[in-house]
Amino acid sequence: MENEIESKDIKNFIRRRKKCLLITFFLFLLLGLSIAIILPPIYQSQTTILIEEQQISDEYVQSAYTGYAEERIEMINQQVLARDKLMEIIDQYDLYADLRDRLTKNEIIKKMRGDIYLENIQAPLINRRTSRSIITTVAFTLSYEGKDPESVQKVTNRLASLYIEADTLKRSEAVVNTTNFLKEELSRLKKQIQIQETKISKFKRSNLGQLPEYTGSNLNTISRLEEQRQRIEMQLRSVEEKNIMLKGKIATVDPLTPIIIDGKRVAANPKERLKFLYLELISLQSVYSKKHPDIKKVKREISELESKIGKSDTYVAKVKKLMYVKNQLAVKKGELGSNHPDVIKLTKEEKVLSQEVNKLATGHETANISKEKPDNPLYINLESQIASTEADIKSFKLAIQKLNSESVKYYKRIENGPRVEKKYNELLRDFEVIRVKYREISDKLMTAKSTKELEETDRGEKFIIKSKAYLPEKPTKPNRLGISILACIVALGASIGFSSIREGLDHSLKTADQIKNLTAVPVLSVISFIVTDEEKRSARFKKLFWSFGILMVIGLSLVIVDQFIMKLDNLALKLNQIWTIVFERIGLAA
Amino acid sequence: MSKLRKALEKAKENRGIENQNFYRDIKKSQKPISPKDRENDLCRPEIDICYSQTKIKKIESHVLRKGKIISLFHDIDKIDEIKTLRTQTLNFLNKVSGNILLITSANPLEGKTFTAINLGVSIAQELDRTVLLVDADLREHTKYHKDFATDFFGTDMTEGLSNYLLGQAEIPDLLVNPGIERLVLLPAGRPLPNSAELLGSPRMVMLVNDIKSRYSGDRIIIFDCSSLLNCADALVLSRYVDGILLIVEQERTTAAELQKAMELLKEKPFFGTVLNKSKSKVY
Numbered sequence: 057m058e059n060e061i062e063s064k065d066i067k068n069f070i071r072r073r074k075k076c077l078l079i080t081f082f083l084f085l086l087l088g089l090s091i092a093i094i095l096p097p098i099y100q101s102q103t104t105i106l107i108e109e110q111q112i113s114d115e116y117v118q119s120a121y122t123g124y125a126e127e128r129i130e131m132i133n134q135q136v137l138a139r140d141k142l143m144e145i146i147d148q149y150d151l152y153a154d155l156r157d158r159l160t161k162n163e164i165i166k167k168m169r170g171d172i173y174l175e176n177i178q179a180p181l182i183n184r185r186t187s188r189s190i191i192t193t194v195a196f197t198l199s200y201e202g203k204d205p206e207s208v209q210k211v212t213n214r215l216a217s218l219y220i221e222a223d224t225l226k227r228s229e230a231v232v233n234t235t236n237f238l239k240e241e242l243s244r245l246k247k248q249i250q251i252q253e254t255k256i257s258k259f260k261r262s263n264l265g266q267l268p269e270y271t272g273s274n275l276n277t278i279s280r281l282e283e284q285r286q287r288i289e290m291q292l293r294s295v296e297e298k299n300i301m302l303k304g305k306i307a308t309v310d311p312l313t314p315i316i317i318d319g320k321r322v323a324a325n326p327k328e329r330l331k332f333l334y335l336e337l338i339s340l341q342s343v344y345s346k347k348h349p350d351i352k353k354v355k356r357e358i359s360e361l362e363s364k365i366g367k368s369d370t371y372v373a374k375v376k377k378l379m380y381v382k383n384q385l386a387v388k389k390g391e392l393g394s395n396h397p398d399v400i401k402l403t404k405e406e407k408v409l410s411q412e413v414n415k416l417a418t419g420h421e422t423a424n425i426s427k428e429k430p431d432n433p434l435y436i437n438l439e440s441q442i443a444s445t446e447a448d449i450k451s452f453k454l455a456i457q458k459l460n461s462e463s464v465k466y467y468k469r470i471e472n473g474p475r476v477e478k479k480y481n482e483l484l485r486d487f488e489v490i491r492v493k494y495r496e497i498s499d500k501l502m503t504a505k506s507t508k509e510l511e512e513t514d515r516g517e518k519f520i521i522k523s524k525a526y527l528p529e530k531p532t533k534p535n536r537l538g539i540s541i542l543a544c545i546v547a548l549g550a551s552i553g554f555s556s557i558r559e560g561l562d563h564s565l566k567t568a569d570q571i572k573n574l575t576a577v578p579v580l581s582v583i584s585f586i587v588t589d590e591e592k593r594s595a596r597f598k599k600l601f602w603s604f605g606i607l608m609v610i611g612l613s614l615v616i617v618d619q620f621i622m623k624l625d626n627l628a629l630k631l632n633q634i635w636t637i638v639f640e641r642i643g644l645a646a
Numbered sequence: 647m648s649k650l651r652k653a654l655e656k657a658k659e660n661r662g663i664e665n666q667n668f669y670r671d672i673k674k675s676q677k678p679i680s681p682k683d684r685e686n687d688l689c690r691p692e693i694d695i696c697y698s699q700t701k702i703k704k705i706e707s708h709v710l711r712k713g714k715i716i717s718l719f720h721d722i723d724k725i726d727e728i729k730t731l732r733t734q735t736l737n738f739l740n741k742v743s744g745n746i747l748l749i750t751s752a753n754p755l756e757g758k759t760f761t762a763i764n765l766g767v768s769i770a771q772e773l774d775r776t777v778l779l780v781d782a783d784l785r786e787h788t789k790y791h792k793d794f795a796t797d798f799f800g801t802d803m804t805e806g807l808s809n810y811l812l813g814q815a816e817i818p819d820l821l822v823n824p825g826i827e828r829l830v831l832l833p834a835g836r837p838l839p840n841s842a843e844l845l846g847s848p849r850m851v852m853l854v855n856d857i858k859s860r861y862s863g864d865r866i867i868i869f870d871c872s873s874l875l876n877c878a879d880a881l882v883l884s885r886y887v888d889g890i891l892l893i894v895e896q897e898r899t900t901a902a903e904l905q906k907a908m909e910l911l912k913e914k915p916f917f918g919t920v921l922n923k924s925k926s927k928v929y
Contacts, residue, residue, distance in 0.1 A: 071925055072897060563900045568921050571894055574904050580891070580918035581731035583761065584724050585925050586714050 068566065073555035080551035088543020093638050095539070097531030101212040102199035104177075105219060106522040111515040125193040126176060132222045133174060136215065142168050145214060149207045172215065173199045195522065205528045212525035220519045227516065231508045238501040245494040252487045259483060266469045268477040278466045285459040292452035299445040306438040330361045335377060338412075342405035378409040536641055704825035714760055715798060717768040718826065725768070731761070731920060732768045735891065738917045739866065744888020746858060746867045750880040751893035752907040754873045757922035758893050759783070762870035763798050769866050770829040776864055778821075778857065781834035782871040782883055784808055784841035806835030810853070811844040817853065842878045845871075846885075854886040874907045881910060890916040896924045 070077065107125050135141075142165050146152060152164050159167070177195040182188070198216055202208040260267060265274065337354045344351050385402040392399055510516045565571055568579040617627060710718055717728050739745055749762040759781070766779040784807065809815040822831045838844060857867050869887060871880045884890055890911060894904060 068925070562897075563902065564897045565894055565899050565901055565904060565921075566897055570901065571904065571919050571921060574901055575892070575908055575916075575919055577916060577918050578734075579921055580734045581727050582921040582924045583727045583731070583757070585896075585923040586716060586724060586760075588714060 076555045077551045080554045081547045084547035092536045092539040095534040098533040099205040099528040100201035100532040101209045101525040103216045103525040104522040106195045110517040235504045266472045266476040295448045302442045309435045342401045381406045702823045717764045746887040748869045748887040748890045752903040756895035776828040778867045780832040784838045806833030808835035846882045892919045
């Protein structure tokens with residue numbers, strides 16, 4: 057039974073703690089209300105900035121900015137809320153004058169940042185391409201709060217214009233940067249193209265004829281040369297045949313008309329005869345001595361012929377004969393020994409031959425002083441024919457050689473063809489790549505330029521002020537009514553709490569049951585509190601007395617104030633002012 | 647001179663009679679009681695006393711009302727509470743065949759005197775009893791509490807128990823009837839510093855014995871003394887009484903104090919408590 061709280065317990069509690077409840081309640085209420093009244097009114101002004109889409113659809117011209125609106129707003133926020141900008145505004149509109157002495161500059165700026173509010177307004181938009189609705193920021197509100205409504209309005213507008221400026225600047229910067237970058241890229245690529253072109257032309261030049269496009273013509277040329285060569289070869293062959301035939305013919309013809317010595321035809325070819333005679337002489341010299349009549353005879357014949365023909369060139373024959381003799385000597389020496397007469401003969405012959413050969417060797421160049429000119433017309437004819445054919449042969453051979461070398465050249469070209477082709481293709485490929493890139497960049501530059509145009513003619517996406525900041529008539533803060541209500545609630549809570557604590561600490565006996573529990577004896581009676589009329593009257597009198605006393609005190613203090621502090625009229629005026637303010641605030645709150 | 651002398655002599659005579667009959671005032675009439683009734687104690691003789699020796703100080707009823715002696719006024723509804731107390735007290739006293747009560751409390755100013763006086767007056771309203779109300783609170787007068795004569799009866803009674811205990815006066819001289827039938831007061835008199843000792847003195851014992859024996863059955867004696875936890879007076883007095891009543895003030899006496907008081911009243915004829923100054927409407 058003790059644990060349940062019945063209504064009579066509550067009534068008793070209230071009765072007991074009346075004073076405590078009321079005093080605490082009114083104390084807190086007073087406090088709260090004073091706060092509600094004393095707090096200065098703060099006005100807030102707001103402006104809405106709309107993020108307007110670009111006027112020309114972005115299918116045609118790309119927007120300068122591809123970020124999300126929120127990011128943009130945030131970045132601009134950082135810019136605008138920078139220290140120097142805010143300092144400017146603070147100085148211009150003389151804000152926070154009262155806080156200048158108390159707070160540092162940084163703290164004032166921090167406070168200002170806190171007084172600026174930015175809120176995104178979002179709406180679901182349908183993405184044209186994917187036709188799905190996305191929630192994007194379409195506008196944002198910018199508000200500023202402060203004590204003076206006029207300056208609040210001005211500051212808000214100023215901030216709004218700062219935002220717009222910052223955004224415009226950003227966008228034009230972006231555009232300019234883009235175009236510049238693209239331009240640079242383009243010129244770089246152009247240079248590359250030029251380099252590549254030079255490379256290609258150099259290559260072409262250096263590999264002229266080996267390029268794949270020349271393969272056809274090369275083959276043609278080769279076949280042509282082949283044909284030519286074959287023709288010339290045929291001609292050559294025929295001329296060679298003729299030459300052989302003529303040579304054969306000329307062999308049968310004596311270049312000189314026959315020489316008559318001693319009335320008889322000595323030799324068809326006196327040169328031959330002479331040669332024979334020389335050799336004869338040498339062999340005779342080896343056997344006989346000089347004084348032998350055979351040797352004298354031969355010598356005589358030789359001198360006669362020589363006077364007619366000239367000294368025949370027998371150098372070669374002699375060298376031949378010398379070789380032969382040497383061989384013979386060696387063989388014979390080996391067989392018969394050095395003292396055999398054959399061997400002695402051969403040794404002598406060899407000695408003479410070598411002497412002759414040596415003599416002839418030195419006089420070889422001068423040996424052909426007088427060549428016997430052939431005077432047989434047939435012979436001469438044949439000789440000239442032979443000469444012409446030989447000339448022809450020579451020229452043909454030369455031509456063929458030239459053709460061969462040409463062919464070789466062209467064959468080489470064809471050989472190199474694939475390798476050259478490969479390299480050439482590489483070069484071409486690189487070139488193509490660069491060219492494609494160039495085209496791309498060129499396109500991009502076009503786009504950027506048109507975006508730039510868009511921006512410059514102010515048709516791009518931009519921030520516009522949808523509604524300018526108005527002059528706030530009513531303060532937004534503090535919520536006096538709210539504070540008052542809160543104060544009431546807090547006062548109530550505090551008073552109940554405080555009283556409950558006091559009640560809890562109060563261990564006095566309150567009910568008969570309590571007493572009965574402590575004592576073993578019954579509670580015989582509960583006697584009510586008796587107040588006589590006299591006591592009531594005297595209590596009332598006491599209250600009156602106290603109120604009167606307080607009034608006296610107030611009156612006295614007013615007199616003192618009047619005398620020593622300020623005239624009551626001034627005080628009244630001041631009070632009136634205060635009262636007006638209070639009334640305003642209360643009135644406004646209500 | 648003769649008139650004066652006559653008066654003086656008459657006075658002596660009266661005193662003389664009074665010396666024999668200590669307290670007895672002449673009963674005006676007394677109905678005969680049958681022995682059977684006397685045994686049952688249910689039927690008591692009506693007592694109608696004419697105070698011959700006891701001083702009579704007629705107190706105005708408005709003064710009495712101001713003094714919170716509500717038992718006299720039937721228009722105040724709170725007297726039922728007093729009546730309840732009276733009935734239970736009398737029952738108890740009957741049970742133990744006693745007639746002396748002690749009224750005390752744990753702390754001062756809890757309403758002992760108020761209760762004592764009202765109880766006494768209430769008992770006196772019963773047509774078959776008389777009450778002797780003794781103010782045994784001989785402590786120094788405080789701001790709030792002088793003695794019951796001053797506080798409750800609105801008059802000044804300077805002579806009282808203290809005088810008797812000091813041997814300065816005799817009881818018959820000190821008794822006062824405040825104009826209420828069947829109620830006699832013995833005021834406290836001057837406050838004494840050694841009240842506890844005096845209350846335990848042989849003179850006090852003598853007084854108590856005399857009171858007791860003389861009026862058993864008819865007269866109820868109520869001692870109103872100082873608070874238990876303040877001083878030893880109440881403990882001293884508790885030796886002589888038949889029943890002790892403890893007054894508890896609502897919302898002022900703490901449980902600890904009550905317990906202390908209980909300790910002190912162990913093995914004493916403590917028979918009940920009274921919750922006084924209750925502000926709750928329902929108990």
